[in-house]
Amino acid sequence: MAVLVVGSIALDSLETPFGKRDDVPGGSATFFSTAASFFAPVQLVGVVGEDFPQAHVEFLQGRGVDLAGLTRAPGKTFRWKGRYGFDLNEAHTLDTQLNVFGEFRPELPPAFRNPDLLFLGNIHPELQGLVLDQVEKRPRLVGMDTMNFWISGSRKALLETLARVDMLFINDAEARQLAGEHNVFKAARAILSMGPSRLVIKRGEYGALLFDREHVFAAPAYPLEDVFDPTGAGDSFAGGFMGYLARKGDLTPNTLRQACVAGTTIASFCVEKFSLDRFRELTDAEIRQRLASFKTLTHFDEIPPAV
Amino acid sequence: MAVLVVGSIALDSLETPFGKRDDVPGGSATFFSTAASFFAPVQLVGVVGEDFPQAHVEFLQGRGVDLAGLTRAPGKTFRWKGRYGFDLNEAHTLDTQLNVFGEFRPELPPAFRNPDLLFLGNIHPELQGLVLDQVEKRPRLVGMDTMNFWISGSRKALLETLARVDMLFINDAEARQLAGEHNVFKAARAILSMGPSRLVIKRGEYGALLFDREHVFAAPAYPLEDVFDPTGAGDSFAGGFMGYLARKGDLTPNTLRQACVAGTTIASFCVEKFSLDRFRELTDAEIRQRLASFKTLTHFDEIPPAV
Numbered sequence: 350m351a352v353l354v355v356g357s358i359a360l361d362s363l364e365t366p367f368g369k370r371d372d373v374p375g376g377s378a379t380f381f382s383t384a385a386s387f388f389a390p391v392q393l394v395g396v397v398g399e400d401f402p403q404a405h406v407e408f409l410q411g412r413g414v415d416l417a418g419l420t421r422a423p424g425k426t427f428r429w430k431g432r433y434g435f436d437l438n439e440a441h442t443l444d445t446q447l448n449v450f451g452e453f454r455p456e457l458p459p460a461f462r463n464p465d466l467l468f469l470g471n472i473h474p475e476l477q478g479l480v481l482d483q484v485e486k487r488p489r490l491v492g493m494d495t496m497n498f499w500i501s502g503s504r505k506a507l508l509e510t511l512a513r514v515d516m517l518f519i520n521d522a523e524a525r526q527l528a529g530e531h532n533v534f535k536a537a538r539a540i541l542s543m544g545p546s547r548l549v550i551k552r553g554e555y556g557a558l559l560f561d562r563e564h565v566f567a568a569p570a571y572p573l574e575d576v577f578d579p580t581g582a583g584d585s586f587a588g589g590f591m592g593y594l595a596r597k598g599d600l601t602p603n604t605l606r607q608a609c610v611a612g613t614t615i616a617s618f619c620v621e622k623f624s625l626d627r628f629r630e631l632t633d634a635e636i637r638q639r640l641a642s643f644k645t646l647t648h649f650d651e652i653p654p655a656v
Numbered sequence: 657m658a659v660l661v662v663g664s665i666a667l668d669s670l671e672t673p674f675g676k677r678d679d680v681p682g683g684s685a686t687f688f689s690t691a692a693s694f695f696a697p698v699q700l701v702g703v704v705g706e707d708f709p710q711a712h713v714e715f716l717q718g719r720g721v722d723l724a725g726l727t728r729a730p731g732k733t734f735r736w737k738g739r740y741g742f743d744l745n746e747a748h749t750l751d752t753q754l755n756v757f758g759e760f761r762p763e764l765p766p767a768f769r770n771p772d773l774l775f776l777g778n779i780h781p782e783l784q785g786l787v788l789d790q791v792e793k794r795p796r797l798v799g800m801d802t803m804n805f806w807i808s809g810s811r812k813a814l815l816e817t818l819a820r821v822d823m824l825f826i827n828d829a830e831a832r833q834l835a836g837e838h839n840v841f842k843a844a845r846a847i848l849s850m851g852p853s854r855l856v857i858k859r860g861e862y863g864a865l866l867f868d869r870e871h872v873f874a875a876p877a878y879p880l881e882d883v884f885d886p887t888g889a890g891d892s893f894a895g896g897f898m899g900y901l902a903r904k905g906d907l908t909p910n911t912l913r914q915a916c917v918a919g920t921t922i923a924s925f926c927v928e929k930f931s932l933d934r935f936r937e938l939t940d941a942e943i944r945q946r947l948a949s950f951k952t953l954t955h956f957d958e959i960p961p962a963v
Contacts, residue, residue, distance in 0.1 A: 435838045532881055554840070555862040555863075556876070558876075564952065565879050567953050573839075573841065603956065606955075637961050641959075641961070644958050646872060646874050649913035649914050651951050652917065654944050
């Protein structure tokens, strides 16, 4: 199976307590596609400006990402500027310049219109809907991301798109906001009644929760002593998750749980260096090792009923 | 095996978004002993004032807690008044009246001086040390709790006591404060270099991390849709944890992991009603059922190296 992602491609300028970087590659489609590429073939739809360095395009090509849906438009690339304090769970946006991304109307090339798995990155929910309109055959799974901005500002469009997808990836504050429920498990139940049959609630350093209508699976975050830059962790999680599904080729509850672990694992590499830097050097052996250590992190022998 | 706990016994007045209670039983020794009593025999050392209702004493007796170390002193019982907002992870202390607890000098009755397992509840670290002085034979495991107040105000005494115990139970903000490290895994490593060979970092609704010098075990919190009163959750966790160790009768790494799950499970009941109310009606069958569902919550099939 392959995964199609539609989302943003950005140049990020970041400040964390550990350093500063200007105009490094970012955006949901960038992180997602790179992360997913460690497990499966990926197709990307997105837009960059005239100033987007060819080296970043070549990096994605080098990861095997099919860029037939990448448009280079007149103007400048989407730019995001953000800062993190020691609490790396929260980004403070300093500046956003949409540039060519402001006019983005995703168009799937003919070869991309029958994806096995589709991920709608965090863009306007109407554009996410526009992507769904172009798909010729129902994908086996459609995942989507969204954010506080659309939850408060474009709620109607968001709910319409949400009703058309299978799975939502969202962070815990956004889940609470979307559901209007403080308790995360009540919020999850409310969201699952809005359409998707599956939900991942991302909780940063606390891991992720995977819900279907009957079960919850809790995956801790991988224990990291050094987190440099949390940018892209959520998209890398989703990329690892859906890339793993594509690799396994099935959507059983057990595979979804493994995908959650795979997503967490890939995200844990993402945050170890700035931007895509950790992915540039990441090996399959490192991924395998970290995946294996997840079992040690959570395993306990079942407590016998007699106790 | 049996567990000995030394700690506070209080009358709490609480406000949460879900209600208000005045002068309900609280305190570290109260929650710990009740929680541990679901798994093993418990001995308690603590002090109450003349106003402490006999009904609360009888409740503990009814749970089989050995109260030979309970003193009734002239004066009023320790009182704590607190409020929680919707973020139930954080308590806002409104008032503390130490009363007879201010003069508390723990004294172990002769029959309590050879405990298998000892828990030093959150009291002045010098008093915790005083308890250790009275123990005739090294217990198989000594656990302790502490809080921000002692970490900042009595650091030297705290470090001295910490060097004498086997295991610290602490919440994540306190772990960061004690270690002077923002990253929780670095903080854990620093704390394990201060003496204890094991450490639990409690993270409220995000669960708990159990460390020894080589491994981490991550236990999620039990998924609860209704949390009424988080007071006592930490002490109930420790009580469930050490009670389980006493019941199993060994301290293997696997038993410690199971104890972490048992502690999380017992704490999850504690917060479902005010004060000890959920424990008043809790059955072994309910505990067994929730323990069993923990496996479902965290289990995934190991990802084969070929993937």
